Amino acid sequence: MKKYFVIVLLLGFLHTENTASQTTGGTRxxxxxxxxxxxxxxxxxxxxxxxxxxxxxxxxxxxxxxxxxxxxxxxxxxxxxxxxxxxxxxxxxxxxxxxxxxxxxxxxxxxxxxxxxxxxxxxxxxxxxxxxxxxxxxxxxxxxxxxxxxxxxxxxxxxxxxxxxxxxxxxxxxxxxxxxxxxxxxxxxxxxxxxxxxxxxxxxxxxxxxxxxxxxxxxxxxxxxxxxxxxxxxxxxxxxxxxxxxxxxxxxxxxxxxxGKPIMPPKWAFGFSQCRGLYTREDQAKEVASEFRARQIPCDIIYQDIGWVEGLQDFDWKKNNYKNPKQMVSELNEKGFKMILSQDPVISQANAKQWEEADKLGYFTTDIRTGNSYDMPWPWGGNCGVVDFTKPEVADWWGNYQQKPLNDGVRGFWTDMGEPAWSNEETTDRLFMKHYSGMHDEIHNVYGFTWDKVVTEQFYKHNPNKRVFQMTRAAYAGLQRYTFGWSGDAGNGSNVLEGWKQMANQIPVGLSAGLGLIPFWSCDISGYCGDIKDHDAMAELYVRWMQFGVFNPLSRAHHEGDNAVEPWVFGKEAEDISREAIELKYKLFPYTYTYAREAYDTGLPLMRALLLEYPDDSETYRLNGQFLLGKELLVAPVVEKGAVTKEVYVPEGEWIDFHDGKTVYSGPKWITVDAPLNRIPVFVKKGAILPMMPVMQYIHEQPDYPVILEIFPGKLNKESAFTLYEDDGESRDYERNIFSKTTFTGKTAKEGYALTIHAREENGYKPEQRNIIVKLHASVKPKNVSVDGKKVKKVKTAALQSVNANEFHKFAWSWDEVSGVVSVILADTGLSAKIIVEN
Missing domain, CATH: 2.60.40.1760 (glycosyl hydrolase (family 31))
Known part of the structure; x- marks a missing residue:
């Protein structure tokens, strides 16, 4: 009993001491x-x-x-x-x-x-x-x-x-x-x-x-x-x-x-991109590009990792790996590919000429113990000097170097290792590093930020009115003004086949990135980490990575070393499913790009935690496995090995299975849906008008492509709307509000469905001449279809689908009994038009 009493007193004393340290703090x-x-x-x-x-x-x-x-x-x-x-x-x-x-x-x-x-x-x-x-x-x-x-x-x-x-x-x-x-x-x-x-x-x-x-x-x-x-x-x-x-x-x-507002990526950044740690050769880049086109898998970007440089970081092509890099980039561009290069924020001592130049100019951080340039160990290239981007004179010096590959036709960079690498909490020696703007304890978290600022501002200086592509790993608040983000080296390095939890965690990582003003974000599809020794065994995990990754605003497949993660290396089934997922990304481009403009205007991410749209629904506080793309699409990637079903929370309203266009779920509630390997659970909000485009092998391969409106009629007498945003996709004219917008409004009545195409708002930008194809997911076969009061000729579905994209005089409609879709084709004149589908 006495022993127990002493313990109680001691615990009480410890509690009192702990409380005092938290509230009074003694000498605080x-x-x-x-x-x-x-x-x-x-x-x-x-x-x-x-x-x-x-x-x-x-x-x-x-x-x-x-x-x-x-x-x-x-x-x-x-x-x-x-x-x-x-x-x-x-x-x-x-x-x-x-x-x-x-x-x-x-x-x-x-x-x-x-x-x-x-x-x-x-x-x-x-x-x-x-x-x-x-x-x-x-x-x-x-x-x-x-x-x-x-x-x-x-x-x-x-x-x-x-x-x-x-x-x-x-x-x-x-x-x-x-x-x-x-x-x-x-x-x-x-x-x-x-x-x-x-x-x-x-x-x-x-x-x-x-x-x-x-x-x-x-x-x-x-x-x-x-x-x-x-x-x-x-x-x-x-x-x-x-x-x-x-x-x-x-x-x-x-x-x-x-x-500050986020910058908008170039339009082609919203396509698919392919990378590998040892993508560092001209012949390899050409071979991979040819394979994508031969297999009809859409792709816009091929990356080159840091091994592309002759010396770290001289921005010269590695002579043994690239025979004619400018010609290579030109040939890739003719096939619709853009090339993005990696850069690091250091100069290797082995690159003696540039290191001595920077050292003499005082462009490196210094060691306060010696007064000399700080000697930084680096994962490759040997010890390096850390470029001090807080020093104003460094900007033009770095900009002149990085412009060399841009002059060869390269389209941008991904800035890697900008923490800087090997400078984690335990590496206290870095605290002896002095930057122009302060000691490392103050500058560490903004080091990558100051680098990205220089990269982008110098890109603008050398390439006026051209959008920058720059994707970064290390950053600080405000990064959205200069760069995009990716989530770094995820995956299971010990056993790549056990990377399911790491993949699942990328969903909340991406959603939180969006809430922290990284609206243009990507993970590494495949997880980056781990040696892939059996591609067949990896196929299921790769497919599920892909089905999640194509809904990232920026989508990149990337893996460490020479581990190939092109879709075809995982077998025919994985290739076919991956192709279908990538094709969906391309079809959604007009929708996604419209939300990219909204991100610029408002900061709202494309990939959204549900609490952004449903803030009063407390269930959204714990939704870590699903997200909204924009407002109209709900995506719930499968992240469990062997799973063929998925539990999904549908919020308030009615949500339609995007794949069949028919099955309706009323929220708010949890549902269980089928999710075999070839299926991504995606739902569209009832009433939605989704602008889409045909599948192309790269963004805007066909400049006069038709705008396809997938329409999911809403409740009786309730109006829905969507405003399609368009610009040239390459210049910074969007910052001066040079664009076009087209608003579509739809309303369901007892007699049928009415779609109004409002006159296009053109602020200095006019799209190509084109058609509009309306695809109305109807419940019954219509009696008639009219445009501006004039009846339209009914044709077979196959005949409507065979209309050439450059035939702008056709007016026709068709009915597909199996899908329950009414299709209407008409020319986009830029003027208002009203389409009535009569039940």
Missing amino acids: QKLGNCVSYTAVSGNKLVFNCSGGSKVLLQLCSGEVLKVWVSPDGNFTRTNPSFAVINEDLGWSGSINMTEESAAYELFTESLRVRVNKTPFQLQIFDKYQKLLFSDYNDMGFVKENNQLLSYKVLRTDEQFFGLGEKTGPINRRGRSYKMWNSDKPCYSVNEDPLYKSIPFFMSSYNYGIFFDNTYKTEFKFGSESNDYYSFETPGGEILYYFMFGNNYKQIIKHYIGLT
Whole structure:
């Protein structure tokens, strides 16, 4: 009994000590009491705290608030924000502050901001007085040694999403995450940190937080307590932006207002692409390209990995591997292929001429212990110098080098190893590295970002009004202004055949990437990691990777070393199924490209977590195995070995099996559907109008291709609409709003279905002359079809399908009894037209 009593006392003592360390902190510095405030400008207030600390509140708009805590009262930073490029989000006028005995309060049209005086505590309410966000007691700011922490109130039902490309479930509640760009080959399904650092998250309480700090920050979403969550940093500032929105879409809109719009990829980037670690030869590139065309498998891009260079990183073609690279690129282009090259951010010492040049110019990071260029071990090429992209003079120097293959016709780059590689948490020697803009602990997470910025800005400088293709592995918040993203080296390196969990985890990784403003994203189809010793045994896993990967905005098959992952190496069945999946990607191009423009305008990803469209459905918080492509398509990839069925959650509304066009499921509910190896569970929202195109071997192989409208009629008397977006797909004219848009509206009535093609809106861009083919998924055979009041001739389905794409005078319709599809063909004149299908 005495022994038990002592243990209880000891446990109580330990609990008291732990609680004290969390709340009082002993020697911890806190803000203390708020004693006064000072109006700095029309939208800035500084609150003065006992002990000399100060807190800056800046209204960027009525819904976006900047909070900056300064322990010593001096609001200074070693570098301006790398991510935020605009703080003027619409605020005008002055702040109306009211003072009460216990607090200061200010109001906007959407928010009530309260600063409690004793002690200082920031609280933000919506206009209905609902508490959205609050410091946890007096711990809104805590400084302990060199660690800065901020604790916030955590509600029992509060959920969190975001932080960009992270493993694990999309809901961050109960977990902790670090921001330290890390090279993690063959990473596990819960490994953290990974390659990118995006310290932006959203709460189910209608707010988002961007913690604008480049150091090794850490987020703890209730992993330590059910009463609070926290974010912290070992350096820099507690400086964050609070963003209110009625839904997640509005919060994302605020975030891109701060950090900038995403660039749009060239149109061909939305095709399929093929790569391999040892894609490093001219003859191989030609052979692979010829094989794709001979087998009629659509493909737009062939990559070359880093072994293409003569010397790391001189941007010269490897002489033994490429006889006439410019001619090679030209020949590939004639077949519709674009070539993308890898680049690394280092210069090998073995590349003596360029290394000595950079060293003499001071273009490398330096070692503070010696004052010399930092000696960086590298996975290949021997020890290297790390190019310092924060130094302004480096930009033109690097741009001139990288332009050499671009002048040969290469279309862009993928920037690899930009963490930089071999600089993970345990590699503390890197902390002796000094960049032009600061020490490595501050610059590490933005190193890849500064590289991508140089690559893109130099591309624009040398290739005016041309879109850049640049896909990166390592990045920081704001990357969307310069680059696209892929998820790095996934897969099971120990046994490639056991990579099912890694593939499944790529779905929430991709969805979280989208929530962190990487709307144009890809994984490596096949998983990258692991030696493929038996392609037949790998076939099922490869097919399921492919069926998921074609719904990535950017789709690339890639594997390490000389492991071939072209569709045909896995056997005929896998080749045929892969071809069908890739063909579907191409057919969906007009739909996908329209959502690419929406991503540019709003920041919304193409591949969407369901909570973006159904924020009030709490079931969407745990949907890690399915997603929306745009708003109208629901995709649920099969990610289990041997599975022939799939459990799918259909949200509110009615959803139609995309493959048969007939089977309807009413949500919200879970369903089980058939999913044999040759089937990707895809559903289309009832009422949807999907613009599609015929299968081509590369994007816009046929410039005057017909626009195919797949229509799934909605409920009686309910109107549906879709606005097709088009531009030249190559230039930056889209940034100047040079495009065309065509709106289609449809309505189901008792008498039949009416489709209105509205007059095309042309802002400096006009599509090729073409046809429109309407495919209406009807329940009964129609009696008549008319266009603008004139009856259209009925023909057999085969006759309608045989109309040449360049015959623009044909008006006809057909009925397919098996599929239940009414097809109508008419010329796209750019003028309005009304099609009536009578029951």
